Amino acid sequence: MALALVALGDQPARGPARAVPPVTNRLLEPPVPAPGPHPARGFTVIAAGDILLHDGLWAQARRGDGYDFGPLFAHLRDDIRDADLAICHLETPVGRPGGPFSGFPLFNVPPQVAGTLADVGYDTCSTASNHSLDQGEDGIDRTLDALDAAGVNHTGTARDKAEARRLNLLTVNGIVVAHLSYTFSFNGLSRPAGRHWRANYLTRSATAVLAEARRARAAGARFTIVSLHWGTEYQHDPDDFQRAVADRLLASADVDLIVGHHAHVVQPLQRLHGKWVAYGMGNEVAWQHQAQDTRDGIMPVFTVTQTRPGEYRVTRVEVIPIHMWLDGGRAVALSVPACLGDKGLSAAVRRSCRASLRRTQPVLFRLGARKAGLVVRTR
Template identity: 50%
Template sequence: MRIKQAALVGLTLIAAAFVAGAGACTNAAEPAAVGRSVSPPAASLARPRTLSVVAAGDLFVPPDLTAQAAADARAAGKPGHDFTQILAAVAPIVRSADLAVCHVEQPLAPPEGPFTGWPTFSAPPQLVDAAAGAGFDTCSTASNHTLDHGEEGVRRTLDNLDRVGLHHSGSARSAAEAATPNVFSVHGVKVAQLAYTFSFNGIQRPPGKPWIANPIDVPKILHDAHAAKQAGAEIVILSMHWGWTEYQNAPDADQVSQARQLLASPDVDLIIGMHVHVVQPFEKIGDKWVAYGLGNLLCRFSDGTAENTQDSAVPRFTFTEVTPGTWRVTDVEVHPMFMAYHPQARLVDVAAAANGVAPGTGYARILQRISGDVNMRGAEAAGLRMVRPT
């Protein structure tokens, strides 16, 4: 759902609580202590008792995907890059949700480039046009590559997200922006997204500007989540760019420990994780959920890493208002996706592609692999449903 299509209205917030410490949830351009909100539907529409939230993993663009987007743009008679066809398979899932969350892994470059790869990445700005067109509403921007192109890269990325109407959290252009929480009113229900990263790959934040990007600091995250609740958010979602060991399906000890600390707080309602470039398990901790790693929505690694860097899990979390103002995830449905590169680079809906495929072969094999990774910590026994062939 594109909640940007509704009119923006002011929502009075206690933003001063976000100023203390390094970094905070971000989004608004206004310097005043006013959060970004979206007006509820017309008064004749009842406030819902359930809300659906779809989340997706890394929007990470390697050079071969940049080349495909350039070829698609040329075929459509457009300048630059067009990621629309690459993302087409996930768009129906994203658009069906009340709120859809994405993750912009690397800074956006100027339209003319250069578009850089390892070790300092950048992507064509049209990436976010396609994300908005697919139906995403808000994106995390805190990653180990946030500072790859310095302050200019941070500003350019956020400017482009603003241009296409996507909210964002995890980096900021000013202290005032960093102090303003990313809060939505989705059908009249206020939702906050906060975003943090485990590392900046050794790049230091500019002197005097700790607010430019948010590192993982559990006490600070709990502080921010509490402030978001005090400011009116009924649901707080954390986007966590974490996991020290890339390509490892099992969450590491830090991820597990941090998830337990964060979900123990009444101020945190859901954690969605990114970074390690493969699918990691989902787990129900108490009555809340963590998705340790959603995998690469867009990417693969051509340096000899395994095929599973093309896997991703796209969950749909259904929140239910269990008591007035208190929401819990009551249903989790996971759509397995695969970033295929032949004959063209296109996302594939794995469950649909596995229809009629013999077990252990082709997309049936990929579905089995993704399902095993998602269920590594007992998610299906806790009620998660994996979408499978009909």
């Protein structure tokens, strides 16, 4: 895809993924597929790392009385919209349209980001993270209201007990797909007494995840994706907790794919029990200066194929490396392959993308992913 340095315009038509009722997002509600053979043999899924809106990013996005995050994500839009199903991770709660807003440690970010997530092509977003409770119950409510208004499905936090029980199911090429979301931490904050359903909590036994995955399968899901907020920040290798949970979940017939967040650096992919886990996808957008590798991320594209009637597996994984360009007060998320191939970009930008690729590529293969067939897109 050509790299276009343009702001996003009016919201384009949505992609093929649609929610299966009952769902929170009524804007994407089609008829329930009739029983019988699935009409398609598979689909593609793209996932991305943390959307972590530090104050530098929303200061840059300020436009008069509002905020426009389109230019921040614009260079990733082609790849996101190419997939049949696109999954994001909104790590921080949103505030009221006019603020006040805040950054670390208790985030409260502009809600206009939700409209941008829809514009670039995201179909569903995980919201369980260590920052889910930063603004209390009001922050959860505002975040889910904003995603609903934008037409983006969500999972991981809830406004009421019924919503917490409601499965996040989508139809993709006629195939019912479930998307789940859990976090291992709330940064020392506690869920409200008697209302633990407000945010999904991940334990080492992963009992709650497995129970929801079983419910999804019983409700007709043929492929279940779990977004997990876990791991050790700024550490490229998955920790013991991640490895134990991944092994337990992927050993289950009810879980098909895990995509991970929180470390803020890229972690490896691994094939376990014939399935895939992306332990950590780094940052999709963030303004971090801890080290150069906090500016790196990945967008894995998983090709899901029908292996026999009613059963689907990931048969191909291609990783698109991405890079946050932060220079002179300007931030933009770049697709590394597009960046390297665009002679219209400055030499400094292309050097930065090349350095990002050199950091990311070796990490991806640490746990045998090359032999398992992982491909890294470089052009």
